[in-house]
Amino acid sequence: MSAPAIGQTASRRTWFGLIVLQLPVLLVSMDFSVLYLAIPTIIDSLGPSATQQLWILDIYGFMIAGLLITMGNIGDRIGRRRILLAGAAVFGVASVMAAFAPSAGFLIAARALMGIGGATLMPASLSLIANMFPQPRQRARAIGVWTAAFAGGAAIGPVIGGALLHHYWWGVVFLINVPVLAVLFLAAPYLLPEFRADHTEPFDFIGVALSLLGILPAVYAVKALAAEGVSAGAIGAGAFGVVMLVAFLWHEKRTPSPLLDLQLFTNATFSASLSIALVGMMTQGGLAYLTNLYLQSVLGFDVLDAALAGIPMAVTVAFFSIYADRLTRKIGVRLTLAASVLIAAAATLGMVALTQTSSLWVFLVLTAIAGIGFGIQFSLVTDVIVGSAPPEKSGAASGISETSFELGTALGLALLGSLATAVFLSKDDGHGFADSLGETLKEHGDVGAVADAARAAFVDGLHAAAIAGGVLLTILAVVVMAVMRGSVRPEHSAH
Structure with a gap:
């Protein structure tokens, strides 16, 4: 065919x-x-x-x-x-x-x-x-x-x-x-x-080797810092990964047959779309991890019920990702991207309403609204990134798109997860918290003063992560409006 x-x-x-x-x-x-x-x-x-x-x-x-x-x-x-x-x-x-x-x-x-x-x-x-x-x-x-x-x-x-x-x-x-x-x-x-x-x-075999030597240690460092905190091994891996990524970019700029076409990044729409993929997945991935813990360890749902609670957001992501192009045709790429990021930002900031005793419907409504924003932006940025590349390089462009999503998820777990943990531990006040809510409840039991204080501290950490993610998304929406001013959607219609 x-x-x-x-x-x-x-x-x-x-x-x-x-x-x-x-x-x-x-x-x-x-x-x-x-x-x-x-x-x-x-x-x-x-x-x-x-x-x-x-x-x-x-x-x-x-x-x-x-x-x-x-x-x-x-x-x-x-x-x-x-x-x-x-x-x-x-x-x-x-x-x-x-x-x-x-x-x-x-x-x-x-x-x-x-x-x-x-x-x-x-x-x-x-x-x-x-x-x-x-x-x-x-x-x-x-x-x-x-x-x-x-x-x-x-x-x-x-x-x-x-x-x-x-x-x-x-x-x-x-x-x-x-x-x-x-x-x-x-x-x-x-x-x-x-x-x-x-x-x-x-x-470009050299580019392949340098990309692997850069991406793998960098992603490992981010996840290790998120899971285990600061360590010499994680810092060393991260530093090595950054050096290799710099070497990769230097090589790609000079080789006649690059693995990664750096000219794509001179397109404002392409670069803005990658930023949205990175920050959007960072926020969505970090808060997905934290809210899953919130549902199980704070509200007391089992694993399967917590998974079912994620379906409304998946439905809105799916529906609005399919129909994002209709909105784009009406108001343009720039306004659609900025509006979708703002919707996700508003829902993310709205998570400060979650408490130790919140009804499940509050969580479902907030995540469903977030799904509207994330669904539109993830679908649109993927289309823009793939559409920015000529036909013979759309596979490589697809790889860039998916890599930005992967790195965003890893950064979300590391940065927002670490922020939430730092806030959690700062609320100890002599209770003797362990390194996480789960470990604290395992040591001190599910009921009692320590358990209540630990849950309250975790919710404070969740709020801090939600505020950070919401603010980042809001700033990104403003940047998109500024950077993409006067830009048009790249259409390599040879696709």
Whole structure:
């Protein structure tokens, strides 16, 4: 199957192809969240150490974050459908390995392999959309569907995982990937086009090495600082990562065949969109982590109920990401982006209304409103970033887009999580708090003066993080209005 010609309206078959492209997106996003529910039973079965537990959870995200740009570039060269199916095969084999892992070390290796496969699936699926939908309006709608699938996967992952773990052993959370991937393998050759850019210049192996040496230590440092506080190892890894990223940018500026086209960053709309992706995911990711703790440790919901409470936000994210292009056509990219960021900012600031005794509906309303803002902005910035690149580089642009989302999530956990923890500990007043609310309740019990004080202190920390995130988003909205003044939406309609 070939891609539609420039400006051609997508056929019904192409729209069916879009449905097929959502399958790997759902799986990759689900596997970010589904494992949190399985960790207790994995601990009972495999007995991992505390360090191994962290690697089981984090190695998947590390590999995806480090390889997105590289895999997007490789897909541009060898064929986007080809690398999509190759990545799906790796992802499927690694899923089976993880399901039947005999030890914690084996599970970590399988999760790393899943991350490698996942890093091919995200940019390949997004760049294929650019080929399949050359008409800008239809492309925007298709990217909205893609964004909705990613948000939906993250939301339903814990729900599906909780239901399966209620009846089966922990390995089932990985085996559910296999039948979904089987559908992808059967349908993709008939419904998805192939696209490969005509590259004659050599592949940037030095850029790949420098990007990995920069991104992986940097992401590790951010997560280590968030989880364990300041340490020599985390600071050293972060410093090394920053040095390697500087070297990467220096190399990319001088090489004739760069892995990352730095000229894209001279486009104000492109750079503003990346900033929104970074700050938006930082706020959304950090507060998602904190509010999940709030629902369980403060309001007393179990894990599955807390997961279900995230569905209203997922619904609004999905709905408004699909229809964001309609708003853009009416008021333009600049106003739509700024307004969506302000909506998310208002809902984030509204979380200061959450208390130890708040009704669940307060949380549901605030997060649903936040989902409106995040849904619009995430869909639109993805469309803008992909649309900023010429057709032969849309895979690499997709990798840049997804990397900014990954880094934003990591920064949210580190910065907003650390802020909330600092406020929590500052409210100790001699109660003898442990390093976190969960540990404090484990040491002192769920009831009593210490438990009440700890919950109140955690809520204060949540408020501080919400204010910080809301202020950052508000500032970003103002910056977008200023930077994008007079700019137009980049339309490489050759997509």
